[in-house]
Structures are given as C-alpha cells and as structure tokens.
Amino acid sequence: MSAFLVANIAPLMFAALVIVLLIGYPVAFALGAVGIGFGILGIELGLLRPELLQALPERIFGVMANDTLLAVPFFTFMGLILERSGMAEDLLDTIGQLFGPIRGGLGYAVIFVGALLAATTGVVAASVISMGLISLPIMLRYGYDRRLASGVIAASGTLAQIIPPSLVLIIMADQLGRSVGDMYAGAFVPGFILALLYVAYVIGVSVVKPRWAPALPAEARTLREADGSSGNRSLVVLTVLAAAASVGFWKFYYNVHAPDTATDERIVICLLVAVGGAFLAAVLNKLLRLNLLSRIAERVTFVLIPPLALIFLVLGTIFLGVATPTEGGAMGATGALIMALSRRRLSFPLLKQAMNTTAKLSTFVVFILIGARVFSLTFYGVNGHVWVEHLLTSLPGGQLGFLIVVNALIFVLAFFLDFFELAFIIIPLVGPVAEKLGVDLVWFGVLLAVNMQTSFMHPPFGFALFYLRSVAPAKEFLDRVTGRRTAPVTTGQIYWGAVPFVLIQVVMVGLIIAFPDLVSGGLATREKVDIRNIRIEIPIDKGATGGGPSGSNFEQDNATKALERAMRGDTAGETSEDPDDAAKALERAIGAGKAADAPPATK
Amino acid sequence: MNALLAVSRLIDDITERIGRTVLWLVLVAVLISAANATVRKIFNYSSNSYLEIQWYLFSLIFLFCAGYTLKHNEHVRIDIISGHLSGRARAAIDIFGTLFFLLPMAILVMWLSWPVFIDAWDRHEVSTNAGGLIIWPARLMVPVGFFLLVVQAISELIKRIAFLKGMIPDPGERHVTKTAEEELAEEILRGRGERAIAEEIERIATGKDAQS
Numbered sequence: 054m055s056a057f058l059v060a061n062i063a064p065l066m067f068a069a070l071v072i073v074l075l076i077g078y079p080v081a082f083a084l085g086a087v088g089i090g091f092g093i094l095g096i097e098l099g100l101l102r103p104e105l106l107q108a109l110p111e112r113i114f115g116v117m118a119n120d121t122l123l124a125v126p127f128f129t130f131m132g133l134i135l136e137r138s139g140m141a142e143d144l145l146d147t148i149g150q151l152f153g154p155i156r157g158g159l160g161y162a163v164i165f166v167g168a169l170l171a172a173t174t175g176v177v178a179a180s181v182i183s184m185g186l187i188s189l190p191i192m193l194r195y196g197y198d199r200r201l202a203s204g205v206i207a208a209s210g211t212l213a214q215i216i217p218p219s220l221v222l223i224i225m226a227d228q229l230g231r232s233v234g235d236m237y238a239g240a241f242v243p244g245f246i247l248a249l250l251y252v253a254y255v256i257g258v259s260v261v262k263p264r265w266a267p268a269l270p271a272e273a274r275t276l277r278e279a280d281g282s283s284g285n286r287s288l289v290v291l292t293v294l295a296a297a298a299s300v301g302f303w304k305f306y307y308n309v310h311a312p313d314t315a316t317d318e319r320i321v322i323c324l325l326v327a328v329g330g331a332f333l334a335a336v337l338n339k340l341l342r343l344n345l346l347s348r349i350a351e352r353v354t355f356v357l358i359p360p361l362a363l364i365f366l367v368l369g370t371i372f373l374g375v376a377t378p379t380e381g382g383a384m385g386a387t388g389a390l391i392m393a394l395s396r397r398r399l400s401f402p403l404l405k406q407a408m409n410t411t412a413k414l415s416t417f418v419v420f421i422l423i424g425a426r427v428f429s430l431t432f433y434g435v436n437g438h439v440w441v442e443h444l445l446t447s448l449p450g451g452q453l454g455f456l457i458v459v460n461a462l463i464f465v466l467a468f469f470l471d472f473f474e475l476a477f478i479i480i481p482l483v484g485p486v487a488e489k490l491g492v493d494l495v496w497f498g499v500l501l502a503v504n505m506q507t508s509f510m511h512p513p514f515g516f517a518l519f520y521l522r523s524v525a526p527a528k529e530f531l532d533r534v535t536g537r538r539t540a541p542v543t544t545g546q547i548y549w550g551a552v553p554f555v556l557i558q559v560v561m562v563g564l565i566i567a568f569p570d571l572v573s574g575g576l577a578t579r580e581k582v583d584i585r586n587i588r589i590e591i592p593i594d595k596g597a598t599g600g601g602p603s604g605s606n607f608e609q610d611n612a613t614k615a616l617e618r619a620m621r622g623d624t625a626g627e628t629s630e631d632p633d634d635a636a637k638a639l640e641r642a643i644g645a646g647k648a649a650d651a652p653p654a655t656k
Numbered sequence: 657m658n659a660l661l662a663v664s665r666l667i668d669d670i671t672e673r674i675g676r677t678v679l680w681l682v683l684v685a686v687l688i689s690a691a692n693a694t695v696r697k698i699f700n701y702s703s704n705s706y707l708e709i710q711w712y713l714f715s716l717i718f719l720f721c722a723g724y725t726l727k728h729n730e731h732v733r734i735d736i737i738s739g740h741l742s743g744r745a746r747a748a749i750d751i752f753g754t755l756f757f758l759l760p761m762a763i764l765v766m767w768l769s770w771p772v773f774i775d776a777w778d779r780h781e782v783s784t785n786a787g788g789l790i791i792w793p794a795r796l797m798v799p800v801g802f803f804l805l806v807v808q809a810i811s812e813l814i815k816r817i818a819f820l821k822g823m824i825p826d827p828g829e830r831h832v833t834k835t836a837e838e839e840l841a842e843e844i845l846r847g848r849g850e851r852a853i854a855e856e857i858e859r860i861a862t863g864k865d866a867q868s
Contacts (some may be wrong), residue, residue: 077738077746078753079731086757089764110769113798117715120707126714127689130682136840142847178837186844376693379710383689390686404683410836412679412717416725417732419718427761469736514736524841 059098063437066091070428070478080474081417084424092431101434112426116419120379121227126415127382128174128218131389133407135363136179138393141170143356145187150276151353153269154283157259159192160205160266161252167209168216168248173363174385175213177509178520181206185524189542194532195273198265199542201258203525204550207517208251208557211509214472215502216244218367218382221472224418225498228480233378234371238317239499239572243565247503250557276349284347291331291350299327321369328361363388418473425477438485445486452490453566459483460504460562467508471516475505496572500565507558512548521547657823660814667811668727674804675724678717685713704785712794719801723808729828743826747816750828754813762806769798 058065066087073083095101116122144166152158152165163184170180184206192202214221217237226236259266278284303323307314335354338346346354367385370376376384393399432438448454466475480501487497509517525542532539565571689710696702725731738746773795775781781791815827 073757074734075737076753077733077735077741077749078757079726079733081731082753082758082761085761089761106764107768109765110772110798113765113769114794117719117794117797118711120711123685123689123710123714126682126717127686130686133836137843139847142844179840182837182841183844186841186848370693375697380689380693383686384693386686387690405679406836406839408679408682409676411682412675412721413725413728413730415682415714416718416721417730420722420725420731424761470734471732473732474734520837523837 055098058094059100062091062095062098062100062435063432063440066432066435066437074474079417079420081420081424084421084478085427088424088428088431092434095431095435101431105430105434108430109427112430113423116423116426119227120377121223121233122419122422124218124223124233124379124382125220125418126411127379127386128220128223129176129414130407130411131367131382131386132174132176132179133410134386134389134393134399134403135173136176136183137403137407138359138389138396138398140173140356140359140392141166141180141183142187144169144360145183147276147349147352147356149188149191150274151285151288151349153191153273154271156263156268157255157266158268159188159195159197160201160255160259163188163205164209164212164248164251164255167212168244169357169360169364171213171216171219171244172368173360174218174367174382175210175216177210177213177517180213181210181517181520182524184210185521189521189525190532191269191273193526193539193542194535195269196264196267198258198262199540199546200550201255201265202550203521203542203547204552204554205251205255207510207515207521207547207551208554209248210517210520211506212244212248214506214509215240215247217241218371218378218385219502221476221502221505222498223378224473224476225480225502228476229484229494229498231495231498235495236498237368237371237378239495240502242571243499243503243561246564246571247557247561250561251554254553254557276352278347282347284349287345287347288350288353291334291346291354294334295327295331298330299323302326317372321365321372325365325369328358328365332358359392363392421473421477425481428478429481438482441482442486442489445483446490452492455486455490456492456500456566459487460500460566463501463504464507464559467505468511468514470508472505472508475508493569496565496569499572500562503558503565504562507555510551510555510558512551515551518547518551657818657821661818661823664811664814664818667807671723671727671804671808671811675721675727678720678724681713681717685710685717688713704783704787705789708783708785708789712789712797715794715797719797720804722801723804726805726808726812743828744820746828747819747826751813751816751820754809754816758809759806762802762809766799766802766806769795769802773799 069091070084070087073087074080076083089106092101092106096103096105145162148162148166149159152162155161167175167180167184170183189202189206193199213219217240219240222236222240223233226233255266274283276284300323303319307319307323331354335346335351337343338351363385366388367381370384371378371381390399393403445455445458448458450457463475463479466479470478484494484497488494507515509515512518522544525547526539528541530539530541531537688706692702692706692710738749741749773792776792776795781795783789783791812827815824818824819826819828
C-alpha cells in the first residue's frame with residue numbers, strides 16, 4: 054500500500070484535487086486542504102521533510118508583498134465606477150446612430166464600443182448588460198436575427214478579457230513571471246485582430262443573409278442636421294484633419310526633432326495629438342458657434358473623449374513608462390472617480406458598493422492563489438512538476454504537440470472552470486514546461502488568454518451568456534417605439550448565437566500559433582523605466598538564495614525582487630525570473646532534502 | 657443550540673463591521689498609489705514607504721475580508737455538481753468542507769505564522785528596501801486575518817447545522833440585496849424610462865436567484 058502511494062503520490066494528489074474541487078466547496082480552501090493533507094501524508098511516508106509546512110507563512114507573505122496583484126483591486130474598482138458613469142450608454146447611443154444606417158451597422162457599433170470599453174478596463178458583465186439593454190432592443194426592433202444580435206453582444210463583451218488592461222493578463226503575467234507591461238503590449242494586436250474577425254463575421258452575415266442584419270431606416274436616426282442631411286461629411290472631414298495632424302506631428306516633430314523616440318511612444322503621443330486636435334476643434338466650434346461641424350460630428354467627438362482620455366491615462370502612461378501597470382490602474386481608478394463625479398453619477402452608496410465588490414473580489418482571487426500556493430508547496434515537494442513535465446514533454450510533435458494539447462485541455466476545462474481557477478491551477482503546471490520547450494512565455498500567456506476568453510462564451514455556463522440572458526426579453530413584449538408585438542429572445546438563440554464566436558476564438562488561437570509574430574508584432578515591447586523610478590535596494594546574488602545560507606525567507610524574497618528591479622533597470626525591462634523563484638527553490642530544496650542546513654522559515 | 661446561534665449572530669455582526677470598515681482601504685490604496693505616481697513624475701520625489709504602504713493596505717484588505725467574504729458566501733466554488741443539489745445537501749457539503757478543508761488549513765496557517773510575527777517583533781525587523789517600513793504589522797496581519805476567518809467559519813458551521821435542524825432558513829442563499837449587475841441594469845433602464853421592462857428584469861433575475 055505505502056509503496057504504491059510513494060510511487061504514485063503526484064498523480065494521486067492531482068486526482069484528489071479534481072474530486073475535492075468537484076464537491077463544490079470554495080476552491081481556495083479545497084486547494085489548500087489537499088496541499089496540507091498530502092503534505093502530512095508525504096511526511097508520514099518519509100517523502101517530505103517535516104520542515105516543509107514551516108514554509109507556509111512565507112508562501113503567504115510572498116503573495117502579500119506582490120506588487121503585480123495590487124493591480125487587481127485597482128482595475129476592478131476602476132471598472133466598477135466606470136460602468137455606472139453612463140459612458141457606455143452614451144457611446145452605444147451615439148455610435149449606434151452613426152453606424153446604424155448601413156447594413157449590419159448595429160453589429161459594428163457593438164463591436165467598436167465593446168473594444169473601446171475593453172481598452173478602458175471593461176468588465177465583461179457590465180459591457181454585456183449595457184449592450185443587452187441599449188443595443189439589443191434596437192436590433193430586435195429593426196429585425197436583426199436574434200442569434201446574430203445576442204452572439205455579437207456576448208462576444209464583444211468578452212473582448213474586455215483580452216484587450217489590455219485586463220485582469221486575465223495581470224494574473225497571467227504574475228503566474229508566468231513576466232512583466233504586465235510586456236503582456237499588455239503583446240495582447241494588443243491579437244485583441245485588435247479578434248475584434249476585426251468579429252467585424253468580418255458580421256460583414257459575412259450581411260452579405261450572405263442580408264435579412265439578418267438590416268440597415269436602419271432613416272427615421273431611426275435622431276442626430277441629424279436641420280435640413281435633414283446626415284452630417285456624415287463633416288465627421289469625415291474632421292477625422293481626416295485629425296489624422297493629418299497626427300501624421301504631420303510624426304513626420305515633422307519626431308523625424309526632425311526627436312528621431313530616437315521609440316515607436317510605441319510615438320504612436321501614443323501622435324494619437325493624443327489627433328484626439329486632442331479633434332476635441333479642440335469641437336470645443337471651439339461649440340464655444341464660438343461657428344457651426345462648422347454637424348451635430349453627429351460634434352456628438353461623436355464628445356462621447357469619444359472620456360474613454361480615450363482614460364485609455365491614455367492608463368495604457369498611455371504604462372506604455373510610455375511613466376507609470377507601472379499597478380499605478381496605471383490607480384490612475385485610471387482616480388480618473389474614473391473624477392469623471393463619474395463631474396457627470397454627477399457618483400453617489401455615496403455607489404462608492405461603497407464598488408469598494409465592497411472590489412474588496413470581496415480581491416479577497417477571493419488572492420485566496421485562490423494562496424490555496425494554489427499551498428497546494429504547489431506539497432505538489433513540488435513530491436516532484437509533481439516532474440510528473441507533469443514528463444507527461445507533457447513526452448507528447449508527440451514536440452513544441453507544437455504540447456501547444457495543441459494544452460490549448461485543447463484549457464478549451465475543454467473552460468466549459469467548467471472560470472479563468473481564475475484555470476490561471477491559478479493549470480498555468481503554474483504548464484508554464485515551466487513551456488519554458489523548457491523554448492516557448493516565449495509572454496506569447497504563451499497571450500495565447501492562453503485568448504483561449505480562456507472562450508470560458509465566458511461557452512454555453513451553458515459562460516458568464517457573458519448568463520448576463521445577457523438576465524437582461525434580454527424572455528417573454529413576448531410590446532415594442533415601445535413601433536408598438537408591435539415582438540417575440541422574446543430564447544435561451545437557445547443565445548447559446549447558438551455564441552457558437553460562431555467560440556469558433557472565431559479557436560481560429561484566433563490557431564492564427565497566433567501559425568503566426569507567432571502577431572503577439573507584440575510591430576510595437577517595441579521594451580518597457581522603458583525611468584532611472585529615477587528605480588528603488589534603491591541592496592542587490593544580493595540570486596544564486597546564493599537557493600541554498601538559503603542566511604536571513605529569513607522574507608528578506609530573501611525581497612532581495613530577489615530588489616535584484617529583479619535592478620536588472621529591469623539595467624536591461625530595460627528584460628526580466629525573466631519569477632520574483633518568488635528563490636522562495637520556490639528553497640522550498641523545493643527543503644522538500645527534496647537537498648539542503649539539510651537550510652533554516653526553517655521560523656526560528 | 658439557541659445559545660450557539662446567538663454566538664453566531666455576534667460573530668456575523670463583528671465580521672460585518674470589520675469588513676465594512678476595511679473596504680474603505682480600497683479607496684485609500686487607490687489614492688495613495690495614484691498620488692505616488694503623479695508626485696514621482698512631477699516633483700521627482702519618491703519613497704519606498706509609499707510603495708510598501710500599498711501592499712500593506714492590500715494585504716489588510718484581503719486578509720481581514722476573508723471572513724467577510726466567507727460570510728457573504730462569495731469565495732468561488734465549482735458548482736457544476738452542487739448547483740443541482742438541494743439546499744440541505746449543499747449545507748452538508750459546507751459542514752464537511754468547513755471541518756475538513758477550511759478549519760485545518762486556516763488553523764495551521766494561524767499556528768505557524770504567529771511565531772513569525774513574534775520573531776519580527778523581537779528583532780524589530782525592518783524592510784530591506786531603503787526607507788522601508790517596519791515589518792511586524794505585516795507579519796501580524798496573517799495570524800489575525802486567519803483567526804477572523806476561523807471565527808467566521810465557526811459561525812457558518814453553526815448556521816448550517818441549525819438549518820439542517822430546521823431552525824433557520826438556508827444561510828447559503830445569496831443575494832439578499834441586489835447585486836451590482838442588477839443595480840447597473842436598473843440604472844440604465846431608469847435612464848431610459850422603461851420601467852415596465854425593469855420590473856420584467858427583476859422578475860427574471862429573482863427567478864434566476866431562486867434556482868442558483
């Protein structure tokens with residue numbers, strides 16, 4: 054019996070985890086209990102040293118002193134304030150009017166707004182609810198196919214998961230030991246392509262089945278000129294002028310005065326010039342009553358400014374290297390607070406609710422991580438990572454075989470698990486194997502993030518579908534504008550509507566594997582760090598911490614981080630070590646009994 | 657049993673107060689972090705203590721809200737199986753899980769982290785970062801946070817047992833008040849003056865909650 058246990062403890066531990074998770078008790082505690090239970094079993098069997106569990110407090114301190122995770126509450130809080138600021142409603146109304154008169158136009162509007170909200174730190178639930186309440190009724194009124202309408206809304210809502218700044222990417226960066234900035238830069242192009250694929254699908258539908266995505270009749274548009282014309286020409290002129298200003302700035306400022314500037318900084322600043330120029334034009338037009346702009350042009354400019362300003366505040370400062378991703382989140386949250394205040398949408402109960410939700414979300418996320426760290430303490434101790442590595446490296450097809458199997462696994466698990474569980478349980482197991490196989494971990498993280506996005510769209514458990522169901526009309530209703538009886542949206546229609554978008558997601562995963570350059574292609578991925586931002590610290594040789602000769606682990610952990618920051622300063626962002634590597638190495642050493650003289654965590 | 661229920665109510669009350677106080681730290685942490693980034697850029701001044709205070713606050717939030725989150729039943733579960741079970745079966749699962757998963761883990765962590773705090777206190781341990789903060793408050797948060805979690809878990813245990821005895825309604829039912837999503841939906845609808853649909857939504861939403 055015990056011989057069998059000793060030989061198979063890692064697979065048994067994994068099997069026990071699956072069973073315990075399926076019972077339905079909170080994941081965090083189930084994970085931790087399996088770790089501790091098997092830790093005690095391993096000590097009894099002589100596989101692990103009794104000091105192993107002493108490392109528990111250090112594991113928790115490692116989670117506490119983690120700057121990356123701090124971004125989770127900041128971005129969550131920002132999203133919660135923003136979703137109640139009325140920005141999404143304004144955008145959907147205006148962009149819907151703009152694109153509505155073309156075939157499939159409301160679909161494009163939903164995708165565009167979905168992507169824009171995603172780039173300001175979208176929350177999937179909030180995007181889906183706003184679109185489901187504002188765009189869906191209009192789509193139903195003018196005869197859009199119900200499956201197409203619900204699918205495009207659910208899918209556009211999930212763009213928040215892949216377009217930076219997103220929680221998925223933060224946690225992915227943390228788990229894979231890469232910088233959040235690199236992960237953001239890498240995910241930008243794939244997120245953008247994904248939105249384009251959605252657009253391509255809507256175009257395809259409007260060509261093959263024009264009746265599924267009709268153009269809105271002229272009377273549906275309320276923003277028009279006094280003489281009845283659309284006013285689009287004015288918007289086109291304004292767009293062209295703004296683009297010209299941007300290109301001009303690039304050519305005449307950067308190429309002449311500052312040719313050394315990095316590409317991403319140029320892009321950020323030139324976009325700022327374009328947007329600022331358009332805004333200035335609209336403000337001047339309004340104040341001086343020039344009447345040069347049509348109503349739609351003015352309206353579009355004004356509704357686009359708040360989200361674009363927030364995007365600059367968060368992503369712009371991160372890409373320029375002015376703020377760390379964590380600070381970017383805090384700046385964005387402050388910006389969202391100011392915006393909500395200025396629109397008189399920030400009430401005391403709302404603030405309290407946002408803080409309440411943020412605190413509880415951060416708590417359960419961090420506790421899953423703590424549970425996962427307790428689990429991995431034992432799992433690494435019994436060489437479970439070697440078992441997983443052996444399983445995955447013995448697959449046929451080498452790197453490609455590994456990627457296909459891991460993606461298939463995550464795709465299937467995404468039907469049952471949400472991304473927090475996937476990220477904390479699966480990623481630490483497959484990440485080291487990927488690295489060993491020579492896979493770039495930023496690329497790998499973005500790839501898996503695209504894959505995990507499907508977990509929001511999978512029928513029947515996908516969150517996006519759940520929230521859409523909660524706001525879509527479930528019974529026949531009288532349309533307010535046309536006065537016609539309108540059929541409800543059935544649950545089956547919502548599920549079937551999501552299927553094409555899940556397939557698009559699979560196509561995107563395939564595209565990233567086929568064309569790895571899509572991730573961080575074009576943009577310079579190097580994170581610029583201002584030398585003044587570097588904290589003064591005492592660098593301690595990293596190699597020495599593995600054997601654990603001196604000091605407490607807590608200090609070693611800090612020392613590792615210090616070294617890491619110092620390295621980041623020297624090599625401009627090319628850090629490659631997990632901040633907790635030293636702690637992990639020490640635990641492994643204790644577990645394997647290689648460092649008999651390693652001090653226990655406590656004295 | 658009634659005495660135990662009184663204890664449970666007292667614990668719930670304390671947990672609620674602690675949670676509602678601690679959640680303000682979210683706002684404090686946001687403002688400190690944003691101010692720190694701005695000041696560093698504009699006035700070129702920074703101190704490690706401002707960076708460290710942020711993770712101190714964050715740690716306070718998630719450690720002291722662990723029990724609060726448990727009370728509100730918001731620790732994530734995988735409910736593909738338990739979602740189809742009766743309220744009584746789920747209460748039984750919770751009793752089992754609390755006794756064999758949560759309590760052993762939380763008590764062990766509490767037990768092991770206390771000497772670490774004592775050590776930091778005795779040695780006046782200070783962060784290795786220049787200008788860093790003293791470390792013992794961070795060390796103390798762990799045993800205290802896990803203690804609060806253990807206490808709340810005991811309250812949950814009492815409530816589940818009382819429910820199985822038929823003394824109180826199902827404590828596992830969530831959403832006594834509206835969720836943030838429901839409020840968002842209502843606000844959008846209010847803005848559009850579509851009251852009729854709002855009532856419809858509420859009906860659907862409450863129907864959903866009764867199932868889950």
